[in-house]
Amino acid sequence: MKKNKDAQASWGGRFSEPPSKLMLRFGESVSFDKALAEFDVRGSCAHAKMLRDVGILSASECSQIVKGLESLLKKIKSGDFVWDESLEDVHMNIEQALTAEVPAAAKLHTARSRNDQVATDMRLFFKSACADMSGRIRALMASLVELADTARNIFIPGYTHLQRAQPVSAAHHILAWVEMLARDCERFAFAADGANVSPLGSGAIAGTTLPIDRFRSAEYLGFVDSDSGEPILTGNSMDAVSDRDCFFEFAFSCAVLGVHLSRIAEDVILWNSSEFGFVKLPDSFTTGSSLMPQKKNPDSMELMRGKSARMIGNLNALLVLVKGLPLTYNRDLQEDKPAVFDSYAQASICVDVLAACAAEIKFNQGRCAAAVSDPLLLATDLADYFVMRGVPFRTAHHMVGKLVALSENKKVPINELPDEDVFGVCPEADCDWRKVFDIKRAFAMREKFGMPGLEQTNSQIAAWRELLGMKSHDSNSKKRGAECRGKKK
Ligand code: ARG
Numbered sequence: 001m002k003k004n005k006d007a008q009a010s011w012g013g014r015f016s017e018p019p020s021k022l023m024l025r026f027g028e029s030v031s032f033d034k035a036l037a038e039f040d041v042r043g044s045c046a047h048a049k050m051l052r053d054v055g056i057l058s059a060s061e062c063s064q065i066v067k068g069l070e071s072l073l074k075k076i077k078s079g080d081f082v083w084d085e086s087l088e089d090v091h092m093n094i095e096q097a098l099t100a101e102v103p104a105a106a107k108l109h110t111a112r113s114r115n116d117q118v119a120t121d122m123r124l125f126f127k128s129a130c131a132d133m134s135g136r137i138r139a140l141m142a143s144l145v146e147l148a149d150t151a152r153n154i155f156i157p158g159y160t161h162l163q164r165a166q167p168v169s170a171a172h173h174i175l176a177w178v179e180m181l182a183r184d185c186e187r188f189a190f191a192a193d194g195a196n197v198s199p200l201g202s203g204a205i206a207g208t209t210l211p212i213d214r215f216r217s218a219e220y221l222g223f224v225d226s227d228s229g230e231p232i233l234t235g236n237s238m239d240a241v242s243d244r245d246c247f248f249e250f251a252f253s254c255a256v257l258g259v260h261l262s263r264i265a266e267d268v269i270l271w272n273s274s275e276f277g278f279v280k281l282p283d284s285f286t287t288g289s290s291l292m293p294q295k296k297n298p299d300s301m302e303l304m305r306g307k308s309a310r311m312i313g314n315l316n317a318l319l320v321l322v323k324g325l326p327l328t329y330n331r332d333l334q335e336d337k338p339a340v341f342d343s344y345a346q347a348s349i350c351v352d353v354l355a356a357c358a359a360e361i362k363f364n365q366g367r368c369a370a371a372v373s374d375p376l377l378l379a380t381d382l383a384d385y386f387v388m389r390g391v392p393f394r395t396a397h398h399m400v401g402k403l404v405a406l407s408e409n410k411k412v413p414i415n416e417l418p419d420e421d422v423f424g425v426c427p428e429a430d431c432d433w434r435k436v437f438d439i440k441r442a443f444a445m446r447e448k449f450g451m452p453g454l455e456q457t458n459s460q461i462a463a464w465r466e467l468l469g470m471k472s473h474d475s476n477s478k479k480r481g482a483e484c485r486g487k488k489k
Pocket residue numbers: 029033088089114115118329331333334335
C-alpha cells in the first residue's frame with residue numbers, strides 16, 4: 001500500500017488514500033505507451049532547453065537533465081530499464097527515474113502537463129511513423145515495378161464483375177497496384193504534414209502563467225515549415241490538448257492502405273488458384289494443410305486481406321472514442337494509442353510481406369496465354385472498328401451483341417464466323433474485320449496516355465523507376481520516363 005501512495009508522488013498531494021491496485025492496473029498505459037519513450041525524451045530535452053533559454057532552469061540544471069535523459073534512453077533501448085505499472089504511463093516512469101538520478105529534474109515539469117506532453121510525443125511519433133511507412137511503401141512499389149518489368153509481354157484478361165472484359169498486360173495490372181500505393185504515400189505525407197505542429201506549452205488546458213517561449217521549443221523539436229524554417233504552433237491551447245485529428249489521419253492512411261493491400265491480395269489469390277493459374281506464389285509465402293497433403297495455401301495473402309479489417313476497425317475505434325467527448329482532455333483519450341500502434345504494426349508488416357512475396361511471384365505464361373486467347377475479349381474492339389466506318393456506337397454495340405449471340409448459337413468463335421454473317425449484321429464492315437482479333441493490334445491501338453499499350457507500359461515503368469530511384473534496364477528508359485512523368489500528375 002505504501003508503495004502505491006509513493007508511486008503517485010507527482011499528483012498524490014491532495015489524496016488521503018492511494019489508488020487501489022485494481023485501479024492502477026486499470027489505469028496504466030505504460031504497457032503500451034512505453035513505445036513513445038524516444039519521443040518523450042526528445043520532447044523533454046527540448047522543453048528543458050527552452051526553460052533554460054527563458055531563465056527558468058540554469059544552464060547547469062538543463063545540461064544535467066538532458067544528459068540524464070539521454071542516458072535513460074540508452075538504458076531503455078538496451079532493455080535494462082524497469083517499467084513500473086504503478087507509475088501509470090511512460091511520462092511518469094521517465095520523469096521519476098530521472099529525478100532519482102538528477103534532483104534538478106524536479107523542475108522539468110514546470111509549465112507542462114501530461115496533456116500537452118502526450119500530444120507532443122504523439123505528433124513526433126506520427127512524423128516518424130509516416131516517414132517510415134513511406135519508405136516501406138516505396139520499397140514495395142519498387143518490388144512491384146520489377147515484377148511488372150518481367151510481365152510486359154504477358155497478356156491476361158482484365159476483369160469487370162470478375163468476368164473477362166478486355167485484354168491487358170500483366171504489367172498494366174500490376175502498375176495499377178503501384179498507382180494505388182503511390183496515393184498511399186501521398187496520404188502518409190499529408191498525415192505527417194498535419195502532425196507537424198507543436199502543441200507544447202498548451203499545458204493542461206489553458207497554457208501557463210510562466211514566461212515560456214513556445215516558438216523556441218517548437219524549433220528544438222523540428223515543428224517547423226520545411227521551406228521557411230519558421231516554427232509552427234497550435235493556435236488554441238484547448239484544441240491542442242483535445243485534438244486527435246492526427247490519429248484519425250494516420251489510422252485512415254493505414255486503413256486505406258490496408259484496403260489497397262487487401263484488394264491486391266485478392267487479385268493474387270485468384271491468380272494463384274488452380275482455376276486461374278496465372279501465377280505461382282513462392283513456397284516461402286504459402287503454407288500447407290495439416291490434413292490435405294496436396295495443399296499449398298496462399299495464407300500470406302489471406303492474412304493481408306484479414307489484417308485490413310483490423311486497420312479499418314482501429315480507425316472506427318478512434319472516431320467513436322472521440323465523438324462524444326466534451327473539450328478538452330478526458331482520460332478516455334488514453335485509449336487512442338493502442339489503435340494507432342496496432343495499425344502501424346499491421347500496416348508495416350503487411351507492406352514488407354507483400355514486397356518480399358512479390359519479388360518471387362512467377363507467371364505461368366501458358367495459362368495466361370490460354371485465358372487471353374478468348375476472342376470475346378476483343379468484342380469491344382470490333383464495335384470500335386464499326387464506329388470507325390461511320391456506325392454510331394450504340395448501333396455498333398448492338399451489332400456486335402448480335403454477332404456474339406450468333407457465335408454462341410453456332411458454337412463458332414466470333415472471329416471465325418463467316419464474312420456473310422458479319423456483313424449481314426453490319427453492312428459497313430470490310431473484309432478485313434477479322435484483323436481486330438489480333439492481340440498485337442489491340443495493344444498497338446491503345447498507345448494513348450494511361451492505356452495498356454506496350455510503349456505506354458514501357459514509359460510508365462521507366463517513370464516509376466526514376467521516381468523510385470531504381471536502376472533502369474534500358475538506355476532509352478530515362479528519356480521515356482521523363483516524358484511520361486511530365487504527364488503524370
Ligand atoms: N497516459 C495519459 C494518456 O495517454 C497521459 C495524459 C494523462 N493526463 C491526465 N490528465 N491524466 O492520455
